[in-house]
Amino acid sequence: MFGTYLVRELSNRRKQTVIIAIGMALAIALVIVVNAVSAGVRNAQASVLESIYGVGTDITVSQPAAAPGEGDMAGPRFEFGADDGTTTDGTTEISQSRLMAGFGSTTFDASALETVLGVDNVAAATATLSLTNTSFSGELPDFTQMQGGGEGGDVMQAPPTGGADGAGGSAFDVNSFTVEGVDVAGTAVGPLTAATLSDGRAFTADDAGTNVVILDESYATSAELAVGDTTDIGGEDFEVIGIVSSTSADATTASNTYIPLDTAQALADLDGQVSTIYVQATSADAITQVQSDLEEALPDATVNTQADLASSVSGSLSTAGDLISSLGTWLSVIVLAAAFLIAILFTISGVARRTREFGTLKAIGWTNGRIVGQVAGESLVQGAIGGVIGVAVGLLGVLVVNRVAPTLSAGAASTAAVGPGGGPGGGFVGGPMAEQASATSEVTLQAPITLPIILIAVGLAIVGGLLAGAIGGWRAARLRPAEALRSVA
Amino acid sequence: MYLLKNVTKSYDQSKRRVTALSDVTLEIPTGQMVAIQGPTGGGKSTLLQMLGALERPTSGTVSLGDAELSSMADARLAGIRAKEIGFVFQGFNLIPTLTAQENVETALAPMRLSATERASRARKALESVGLGDRGNHRPAELSGGQQQRVAIARAIVKNPAVLLADEPTGNLDEETRDEIMELLEGLWRDQGLTLILVTHDSAVAKRAQRRLHIKQGKVTEKK
Ligand SMILES: Nc1ncnc2c1ncn2[C@@H]1O[C@H](COP(=O)(O)OP(=O)(O)OP(=O)(O)O)[C@@H](O)[C@H]1O
Ligand SMILES: [Mg+2]
Numbered sequence: 001m002f003g004t005y006l007v008r009e010l011s012n013r014r015k016q017t018v019i020i021a022i023g024m025a026l027a028i029a030l031v032i033v034v035n036a037v038s039a040g041v042r043n044a045q046a047s048v049l050e051s052i053y054g055v056g057t058d059i060t061v062s063q064p065a066a067a068p069g070e071g072d073m074a075g076p077r078f079e080f081g082a083d084d085g086t087t088t089d090g091t092t093e094i095s096q097s098r099l100m101a102g103f104g105s106t107t108f109d110a111s112a113l114e115t116v117l118g119v120d121n122v123a124a125a126t127a128t129l130s131l132t133n134t135s136f137s138g139e140l141p142d143f144t145q146m147q148g149g150g151e152g153g154d155v156m157q158a159p160p161t162g163g164a165d166g167a168g169g170s171a172f173d174v175n176s177f178t179v180e181g182v183d184v185a186g187t188a189v190g191p192l193t194a195a196t197l198s199d200g201r202a203f204t205a206d207d208a209g210t211n212v213v214i215l216d217e218s219y220a221t222s223a224e225l226a227v228g229d230t231t232d233i234g235g236e237d238f239e240v241i242g243i244v245s246s247t248s249a250d251a252t253t254a255s256n257t258y259i260p261l262d263t264a265q266a267l268a269d270l271d272g273q274v275s276t277i278y279v280q281a282t283s284a285d286a287i288t289q290v291q292s293d294l295e296e297a298l299p300d301a302t303v304n305t306q307a308d309l310a311s312s313v314s315g316s317l318s319t320a321g322d323l324i325s326s327l328g329t330w331l332s333v334i335v336l337a338a339a340f341l342i343a344i345l346f347t348i349s350g351v352a353r354r355t356r357e358f359g360t361l362k363a364i365g366w367t368n369g370r371i372v373g374q375v376a377g378e379s380l381v382q383g384a385i386g387g388v389i390g391v392a393v394g395l396l397g398v399l400v401v402n403r404v405a406p407t408l409s410a411g412a413a414s415t416a417a418v419g420p421g422g423g424p425g426g427g428f429v430g431g432p433m434a435e436q437a438s439a440t441s442e443v444t445l446q447a448p449i450t451l452p453i454i455l456i457a458v459g460l461a462i463v464g465g466l467l468a469g470a471i472g473g474w475r476a477a478r479l480r481p482a483e484a485l486r487s488v489a
Numbered sequence: 490m491y492l493l494k495n496v497t498k499s500y501d502q503s504k505r506r507v508t509a510l511s512d513v514t515l516e517i518p519t520g521q522m523v524a525i526q527g528p529t530g531g532g533k534s535t536l537l538q539m540l541g542a543l544e545r546p547t548s549g550t551v552s553l554g555d556a557e558l559s560s561m562a563d564a565r566l567a568g569i570r571a572k573e574i575g576f577v578f579q580g581f582n583l584i585p586t587l588t589a590q591e592n593v594e595t596a597l598a599p600m601r602l603s604a605t606e607r608a609s610r611a612r613k614a615l616e617s618v619g620l621g622d623r624g625n626h627r628p629a630e631l632s633g634g635q636q637q638r639v640a641i642a643r644a645i646v647k648n649p650a651v652l653l654a655d656e657p658t659g660n661l662d663e664e665t666r667d668e669i670m671e672l673l674e675g676l677w678r679d680q681g682l683t684l685i686l687v688t689h690d691s692a693v694a695k696r697a698q699r700r701l702h703i704k705q706g707k708v709t710e711k712k
Contacts, residue, residue, distance in 0.1 A: 002598075360576075361584075363570060364570065485537065
């Protein structure tokens with residue numbers, strides 16, 4: 001009887017069923033999409049962090065940038081002697097490549113690594129040197145001819161504005177990429193732990209001090225380089241021995257190129273200097289202790305934990321994360337509450353409309369329990385229908401998101417602030433190189449669907465149905481059986 | 490069968506207190522056919538509610554056989570209604586979404602019967618009111634007289650001891666009224682029911698063995 005009555009009611013009072021189910025379906029679909037997308041954003045943040053800092057890195061140690069003006073390490077500087085380049089027809093063609101410490105990070109003595117390894121509960125640590133290779137090529141007008149039209153000896157101070165029609169008829173091409181000096185011994189932590197070798201070979205201990213380079217796959221593609229090729233870094237030829245890609249899909253690795261640490265130090269004139277130490281703690285519980293011990297042992301250094309790093313992920317990814325977590329959650333809550341309210345109100349009005357019907361059933365011997373069960377059963381099924389439709393629509397929505405696969409850019413700000421550029425060399429700083437200060441990667445958003453999300457969504461629909469059913473049933477239970485005898489209105 | 494002692498039922502309306510039944514003492518033996526008449530608002534339906542275990546009196550006692558209805562818990566009253574009492578209403582009160590067959594089956598839902606037994610008993614009840622071929626029709630597809638026959642089938646399908654009817658012919662034309670009255674009388678005679686019906690219609694009341702008149706909550710016998 002229960003089943004027959006339920007099916008008859010739902011199919012004959014279709015409007016109520018449809019409205020309650022649609023409301024519930026919308027809410028459930030929204031919950032699924034919001035959950036999946038925010039999980040996707042979280043995954044993207046994790047993969048960005050992983051690709052930049054490596055798998056297993058709990059803590060990084062770096063040194064804040066020194067105040068600008070204290071020397072010339074803050075910016076690239078090209079020094080051209082009058083004899084550089086080849087001169088034809090009064091124009092000098094020059095080409096030079098320089099390697100220097102990356103912006104925003106200061107190098108410090110490698111002995112800090114020993115200090116780090118001496119701290120309790122440090123499982124592994126490795127030091128790297130982050131450099132930027134800037135190559136410059138272009139044409140300079142003959143200085144001797146320029147002297148006449150120029151303003152005395154100030155020619156070099158006029159900023160070259162780029163194109164061939166720029167000031168003084170000069171043409172420049174400035175190119176830069178990041179170079180990471182890494183420990184060739186291969187450690188448990190560090191930037192390369194998040195990378196897989198897609199071609200060639202990894203570093204071995206024999207590579208120490210040699211001019212070999214491993215390239216990031218996307219950089220290799222854009223620079224048209226392959227294993228076995230030779231490329232110029234800091235004015236020297238390097239042999240490409242391997243190509244790596246990020247283990248997390250769609251993210252690039254921490255640096256464009258990787259070379260042995262000692263080679264990097266020698267080439268950049270930074271003997272015994274490093275810029276970042278990657279630290280792994282023995283357990284997650286030990287991280288706080290290791291952090292405070294490190295801060296004590298290295299008072300000048302900045303010590304960041306994974307949690308600090310996560311908050312440093314910026315860019316559209318972080319905007320998307322904020323949007324999803326605030327707007328998405330609130331929207332879900334509001335729509336869910338509205339759907340519940342609709343279900344409750346429609347159930348109550350349904351019970352009011354069926355006063356006579358329930359009175360009659362009571363008069364012929366139906367107990368309150370049986371009537372409450374009937375009302376609750378109807379609402380539950382309406383909610384469940386909404387839940388099933390909602391799951392289907394939600395999955396479709398997630399599928400659309402994954403098809404569109406929006407690309408988010410994420411920057412993990414370097415641990416130290418970027419100092420104002422513009423060393424004494426002047427002119428060339430800024431633009432493309434400033435961006436190198438923070439590692440930027442593009443991540444395509446993939447919203448994962450997990451069984452728990454679906455179960456929670458269906459559970460919410462059932463809770464909504466039960467709630468409406470409980471309230472409607474309570475109303476029905478309060479009806480007097482004598483209502484059946486009320487004269488026909 | 491029924492024994493009412495000093496039954497008073499009063500309702501608290503917004504300002505005043507309405508006494509629908511006032512100190513009613515009444516005995517109705519098993520198998521009697523009783524007609525209740527009286528002016529509107531006199532208390533006919535209220536008396537039927539006492540007899541039908543739908544409401545408890547404000548004071549006094551109502552007993553049906555050995556069962557003391559006035560002091561029973563709701564769930565036990567529902568059990569008495571399910572087993573002992575059949576109800577027929579002026580407005581038929583069929584459930585609009587259910588077919589005739591299913592409407593009749595609702596009266597058997599409180600009993601522990603298999604679905605097949607329920608269906609076959611309902612079908613027999615429909616046959617006994619002459620609607621064996623209309624089981625699959627919904628109320629809206631039936632005439633008023635046919636709807637009241639379905640309601641009568643619903644009332645008798647559980648083989649009750651008592652059949653209570655509140656203006657069972659009030660919504661029907663004269664011809665249909667006579668048909669329904671003949672049906673009820675036939676069931677009363679054949680099944681040994683106690684039949685108590687409220688009616689405005691003297692033609693209907695004349696068929697009864699006993700006629701009661703109710704006015705301002707007071708019951709009097711009418712010869
Ligand atoms: N639930 C209730 N609440 C308040 N007053 C009620 C209630 N039920 C009945 N009454 C009052 O009790 C009195 C008797 O009502 P009852 O329905 O028994 O009359 P009746 O004889 O059946 O009238 P009718 O012929 O119009 O059906 C009326 O004055 C009515 O207003
Ligand atoms: Mg009445």
